[in-house]
Amino acid sequence: MTFELSALPTQRADLIERLKAPHTYDIAIIGGGATGLGVALDAAARGFSVVLVDSHDFAKGTSSRATKLVHGGVRYLAQGNISLVREALHERTRLLANAPHLAQPLPFVMPSYKFWEAPFYGVGLKMYDALAGKAGLGATEFLSRAETLRDLPTVREKGLKGGVKYWDGQFDDARLALALARSAARAGALLVNYCAATGLIHEAGKVVGLQLTDQESGQALTVRAKCVVNAAGVWVDQLRVLDGQAIGHEARPMVAPSQGVHIVVDRGFLPTDHALLVPKTADGRVLFAVPWLGKTILGTTDTPRNDLAREPMAFREELDFILGEAGRYLSRAPAPADIRSIWVGLRPLVKPPDDDGDRTQALSREHTVLVSKSGLVTVTGGKWTTYRAMAEDVLDNCFARNLLPQRPGGVTASLLLVGAQSSGHRISDAPGLHLYGSDAARVLALPGSDRELGGGLTEAMVRFAARYEYARTVEDVLARRSRLLFLDAALAKSLAGAVAGLLEEEGQAAPRLADFLTLADQYLTLPS
Ligand SMILES: Cc1cc2nc3c(=O)[nH]c(=O)nc-3n(C[C@H](O)[C@H](O)[C@H](O)COP(=O)(O)OP(=O)(O)OC[C@H]3O[C@@H](n4cnc5c(N)ncnc54)[C@H](O)[C@@H]3O)c2cc1C
Numbered sequence: 001m002t003f004e005l006s007a008l009p010t011q012r013a014d015l016i017e018r019l020k021a022p023h024t025y026d027i028a029i030i031g032g033g034a035t036g037l038g039v040a041l042d043a044a045a046r047g048f049s050v051v052l053v054d055s056h057d058f059a060k061g062t063s064s065r066a067t068k069l070v071h072g073g074v075r076y077l078a079q080g081n082i083s084l085v086r087e088a089l090h091e092r093t094r095l096l097a098n099a100p101h102l103a104q105p106l107p108f109v110m111p112s113y114k115f116w117e118a119p120f121y122g123v124g125l126k127m128y129d130a131l132a133g134k135a136g137l138g139a140t141e142f143l144s145r146a147e148t149l150r151d152l153p154t155v156r157e158k159g160l161k162g163g164v165k166y167w168d169g170q171f172d173d174a175r176l177a178l179a180l181a182r183s184a185a186r187a188g189a190l191l192v193n194y195c196a197a198t199g200l201i202h203e204a205g206k207v208v209g210l211q212l213t214d215q216e217s218g219q220a221l222t223v224r225a226k227c228v229v230n231a232a233g234v235w236v237d238q239l240r241v242l243d244g245q246a247i248g249h250e251a252r253p254m255v256a257p258s259q260g261v262h263i264v265v266d267r268g269f270l271p272t273d274h275a276l277l278v279p280k281t282a283d284g285r286v287l288f289a290v291p292w293l294g295k296t297i298l299g300t301t302d303t304p305r306n307d308l309a310r311e312p313m314a315f316r317e318e319l320d321f322i323l324g325e326a327g328r329y330l331s332r333a334p335a336p337a338d339i340r341s342i343w344v345g346l347r348p349l350v351k352p353p354d355d356d357g358d359r360t361q362a363l364s365r366e367h368t369v370l371v372s373k374s375g376l377v378t379v380t381g382g383k384w385t386t387y388r389a390m391a392e393d394v395l396d397n398c399f400a401r402n403l404l405p406q407r408p409g410g411v412t413a414s415l416l417l418v419g420a421q422s423s424g425h426r427i428s429d430a431p432g433l434h435l436y437g438s439d440a441a442r443v444l445a446l447p448g449s450d451r452e453l454g455g456g457l458t459e460a461m462v463r464f465a466a467r468y469e470y471a472r473t474v475e476d477v478l479a480r481r482s483r484l485l486f487l488d489a490a491l492a493k494s495l496a497g498a499v500a501g502l503l504e505e506e507g508q509a510a511p512r513l514a515d516f517l518t519l520a521d522q523y524l525t526l527p528s
Helices: 012-020 034-045 074-078 082-098 117-135 145-151 173-186 233-247 316-329 384-400 433-444 459-468 474-481 489-505 513-524
Strands: 024-030 050-053 103-112 141-144 162-171 190-192 195-203 206-214 220-230 255-266 275-278 287-292 295-299 341-350 359-361 367-371 377-381 452-454
Touching (some): 024 034, 024 206, 034 377, 050 173, 082 103, 082 117, 082 162, 103 145, 117 141, 117 162, 145 162, 173 190, 173 384, 195 220, 195 233, 220 233, 233 255, 255 316, 295 316, 341 513, 367 384, 459 474, 459 489, 489 513
Parallel strands (some): 024 050, 024 220, 050 190, 103 275, 220 377
Antiparallel strands (some): 103 162, 195 206, 255 295
């Protein structure tokens, strides 16, 4: 399938007009993170009519807060979950091929300080290679002490025996989400951010549409659809409860949120294009140090929490863990004053299926698809890497329940995403025009392409974000079109006023500058 490659404008007034037009869509999707956007693209590419709404910005939830790894999941291999790892390894290859400007191979090195570590982990990683087969990115290698220091120049030298190098991938998660949104739009889908699903419409016990609230104007809207997909991440239960109330059937919560914290420090702490993996920290956890967009990401944690905050705060213990373990493995230990940004994401961990009468169908233990008695299709769990396979699973469930007429799958397996074009740059390089892939020329043609605001962000990029990438607020630009909030919150704060001015010039009357300044402070605040 081929699509017109020119960039589609994303003027909000036009999107809202289209949303208001009476129409029964084949599929309406709640949630514009990796999961919902993946379903939107797959369904639109199969020729279904698609509408997707997000209450906030696309990827404002978990999908902009990942460790940025496109991976098979070495950890799942240790748990013996072979089919899951194989699926993820194959999806890894597809993602790298379909969005080469945003996702690329990355070598990982595990340093070893005990004589048994390298052979022990090396054998597991050789299995990882074998499972990848032709989808492999490079062979696992045993490294001498000198080779380990070549690849990880600042790793702690004392007691270092050698290491093991293996290959996975890395990506820019929020920009990939936007590429998915724009690719779905290119295939005919209507996507609207800042538009919340506030209710479900039921008729004769079946869900037939959504009640929506335009978060900018406060206006109430409705859309009708043959099939409604709830891809609201950790927030899926809120919709499931509404669905249960409407049909007199209590829906028990399926998500147990767990938070993951990352901190970002300067690249000087790990000046290399290799990631560092500690498979077992002092208390048995995993720690990554990943070169990303000119900085180094350290993380992550896995802490249960009961609330569903949009911007959760890190706990002190999590910060101490990351800084403490990084300090054990790096020659220069990062201190709190070195932190450029702290960000927190919520994992939608799925509880074991309950007995509330919902039908559970899961391709893998990683993600879950539930179809309620009313026909509400809920999908959650899984990981970014497997978003495409998850979307196929969702559509298979829609077909199995006769919510949609069956159409052949596999259409996204080699579908290039908007912008797909290699530039020769690495994801670990400082941000710049190369992240726009084949859209770079379009950005360059806009006013201000030679005026850099800072951190690789030009005036033209802000205009491009407003015109073609659904950006509405200063946060949309500085957190997800550019990633400066995640990379260096103080720098992002210093550019916020200029970004607000440009968004106003582009016709956005309320770019919410004050909200962004408060948020940037949170990304700089150390937990007490
Ligand atoms: C710390 C951490 C690290 C991770 N690292 C990796 C990694 O390196 N690699 C990897 O492959 N995976 C990783 N993952 C997993 C991956 O990030 C998630 O699986 C994925 O982002 C989940 O996407 P989602 O679309 O289901 O949820 P979300 O991204 O949270 O999207 C849900 C969306 O629904 C919207 N929404 C909610 N309620 C409503 C409503 N009523 N109306 C409209 N919209 C609504 C929200 O605004 C949100 O945008 C990580 C996860 C965490 C937490």
